[in-house]
Amino acid sequence: MYTVLIADDEKVIREGLSCIINWTDYGFTICGEASNGEETLNLILKKQPNLVLLDINMPKLYGINVIKLARDRGYQGKFIILSGYSDFKYAQSAIKLGVNEYLTKPIDEDELSRSIESIKTTLISEAQNLENIFQYKQKAKNTILHELITESSSLSLNDIQYIHLYADKYQILLYENYSYKFRDVSYDFADILRLTNTSNLFDYFIEDNMNVILLKGDVALKKFNRFLEHYDRIPQKGSPLDSIFIAYGRPVNHIFDISISYKEAAALIKRRFFCKKGQHTLGFPDFPAIETKNIMITREIIEEYAFELADYIQCFNRQKVNDSLIHLENHLYNVRNNISETKLFLADLYLLIKERINRLYSNIQIPFPTNSEIIQLIQSKFYLYEIIQFYSSQFEMIMNALGAYSRNSILEDILYYIEHNFHNHIKLETIAPLFGYNSAYLGKLIHKTVGKNFNSYLDEIRIEHSKKLLSQQELKVYEIAECIGYNNVDYFHKKFKKYVGMSPAEYRKSMKEG
Structure with missing residues (x-):
């Protein structure tokens, strides 16, 4: 619904204009009335109506002056001038100030209706053009952001300013659902940001099927740091923040360096497998340790852990089993292998322990899962700590099956x-x-x-x-x-x-x- 302001120094004319046509039928609602020029100017600037019906001969501030001052202060709405004069010089002045219609009193109902219908058509067309321009700019911005983070951009700073990307600082965040089990979580981090920030502080786009936030400016980065201080604590169950996992790269001072921040965030989100239970963020302070990893998993390492853990299980030394699992978890955090390779290592490790225990205690029925069940279960886990917990429970089961409690010393x-x-x-x-x-x-x-x-x-x-x-x-x-x-x-x-x-x-x- 569009809005209209009626301004005339005569009350009876204002009332007549309110009733002469059914404004609702034309898609308008009356947002106010004014009886002098100063009041009219103030209401225009305050309410920003889509249309003003303005008597040219107003007390305190002449109608033409009202239009000029409103335009000078950025008002972009439409005007219909109402005048008792049929003077060409007034029409000329009105046209120069972007007045849409110039009607003489007494107002003809049909003429007014045609003018309003014409202005409505113009408003609809302008809105569509603005939407098209917005969509074009958004598409251009998304293309430019892709080029910036992939270091394939040849843009100038003028191009950056045109699509409102210029700032003194930048930082890239990637986010996804915290829970892997529920893909239809109703909360979205970009929506949360929109509620707590003005739109010029960040941009949202999708890159390589990942949700990407570009923070722009010192204010945005400070707000994010305050958010992290709260978010590092485990969020309340069921809250919007409890449904989100965030990885973030380092802040950079130049738009052409955001690829650095993006690459760090992308590498970090791939390391989510190694996060602790309840951990919702992974940030650039962790990146140097990840970047310099040069340890690779070898068959010798698998066998070493398998024999060590099998020995501790046979000894019923639960403390040593636990210590070995902690050491294993820390070791895997520092390997250069990808997640798929790490999971294969963990499956092989379990199968080696199973094979050794079965061979040594062939006379005891131990309820091991089948090999395919073990591989499938480990592949289905999203976090390393879940696999370590599975190991711990399995090793306890083995010790009980071997009969630790049947001996007295x-x-x-x-x-x-x-x-x-x-x-x-x-x-x-x-x-x-x-x-x-x-x-x-x-x-x-x-x-x-x-x-x-x-x-x-x-x-x-x-x-x-x-x-x-x-x-x-x-x-x-x-x-x-x-x-x-x-x-x-x-x-x-x-x-x-x-x-x-x-x-x-x-x-x-x-x-x-x-």
């Missing part, structure tokens, strides 16, 4: 570990730290409990297991030596004869004859 756990790892090249010096002992003290405890030193106890377990393998008639003697942890077959012969009183071959023959 740590020493029983140690003997249990030796019975299942004798085939590895274990030493007292490597076992002791797993259970929190020094090797000398642990050696004394084992001797006191089993009546022999660690090496003799380990040899007896190995020889007993070798006897089972010899009786099966499947493996060669040197293969059996390797299976039970002896690299040297002659050393195995020596140990076997010491504990059994005959050679491995003689023992196998006796078992076959028996």
Whole structure:
């Protein structure tokens, strides 16, 4: 609906103009009336009506002067001059000041109606033209912003000023939904900014399917910093801020440097996988650490963590398991591999632990997920901390399945570990730290409990297991030596004869004859 101001020093004429036509039918509503020139000028500047019906012969300030002063102060609306004079000089003055119609009193209803209809058509056309210009400028601005952040722009500062991009400082923000589960969140960060800022402080556009905000000027950057001070605390559940994740690059002083800020923000939002639980922002202070990462995941690193964690699980050392997972999380934060590669590493790590535990404890039914379930579950997680939590719960399940609570002392756990790892090249010096002992003290405890030193106890377990393998008639003697942890077959012969009183071959023959 358009607005109209009626200005005439005679009340009866004002009332007549209000009633002579149905303003609503023409899409207008009367926003005020004035009885003198000064009052008219004040109402024009205050209410900015689309149309003014103005008597030219007004007290205090003549009608032509009202129009001139209003134009000088930026008023862009339409005028219909009402005059008792049919004087060409008044018409000339009115035309120069952009008056749309010049009607003489008494006002003819049909003539007034035609004038209003004509002005309405003009207003509609101008509004459409303004919309077209706005859309053109917006399209041009989006193109220019794309060129600026991709460093392909050849624009001048005059071009930048024309589309209102010039400022003393700039900063790029990228944002997306905080929750990966709900894509239809009703809150949008650009809309929140529009409610709290004037439009000239920022621009919103989409680049590479990401929501991008360009902050413009010192005021905008200060407001954003104040926002971050509040946002760094975990937002209230269900609030607009709780639904948004923001990555932001560094501030820059020149429009042609916003690509620096954008590249940082884009790199940071890709690192969201490594964020802590409840973390809603990731900013340029974190970028140098990301930029200089040069550690790569290797097979050796995977195996190292797998063996370490499998050992701690077998030792039922929950503190060491937790410490190792924390170390793993910190290590992965500093790798150069992308998220997909990191997830593959984490899946391989779990599968290696599963394979080792199953091999060592083949007589125990452990409710492991299938390999495909493990891979699928890890691939479905959005954050590293979620995968670490999954590991933690799985490792607790394994320890419970192995029967940690069925034994009464740590020493029983140690003997249990030796019975299942004798085939590895274990030493007292490597076992002791797993259970929190020094090797000398642990050696004394084992001797006191089993009546022999660690090496003799380990040899007896190995020889007993070798006897089972010899009786099966499947493996060669040197293969059996390797299976039970002896690299040297002659050393195995020596140990076997010491504990059994005959050679491995003689023992196998006796078992076959028996």
